[in-house]
Amino acid sequence: MVCQAKDFQQEHKKEMRAVQDSMDVLSGKWKIPIISSLCYYNKRRFSDILNDIEGISNRMLSKELKDLEINKLIKRTILDTQPITVQYELTQHGITLKTIINNLTEWGIEHRKKIIEQ
Template identity: 45%
Template sequence: MSDLKELLEVKKCPRQYVLAVNDTLNVISGKWKMPIIASLLYGIHRFKDLQENIGKITPRMLSKELKELELNGVVERKVFNTTPVRIEYHLTESGKKILAVMDSMIEWGLEHRERVVEVG
């Protein structure tokens, strides 16, 4: 009887897991955040370098996304007291850990695409 009770018991995802997924999606959601993060995985970049590397992103959108990533503790902005002023962007330690998330997304995406193409 207890086996039947266990089978019928509804398992719930822990609330902190749902919150963690929402937090992650809030930080990396959007068309441009992951490309920006991917570009910064290869080192420190200036604004123009990021814009050239990503392509098709407007300066206004790049600035907005960098500010959001900075507010979320993923990107750090360093201003140098030079003439003209030099500004560089790099990933924080937290930002560097997104590589594992990105690798998992790529792996899942490749497998999913393969399955969908086979079916379609």
């Protein structure tokens, strides 16, 4: 019985560590909206993402895009155009977040309905 409780505790700790790892990568006010923008549009330029997300500054968007690129969730491509164009898209790893984004969207819609009903 003690062994089972210990196994359960160990498993729970692993799961909590995984949640914390996820939150570390996706934390902050802007990362989820940036990922959402890239989920709905396959490829976006910096200015497109900036226009999609109300309230984000150029500097903050640049910082968050770099963080997401470091974590291999987005890919940055420099196009050979005049002037030079930079576009962003989700990596294969980043695409795995689409289900989570869709679930958050559905939950947010239902939550807003519940709050407005009160």
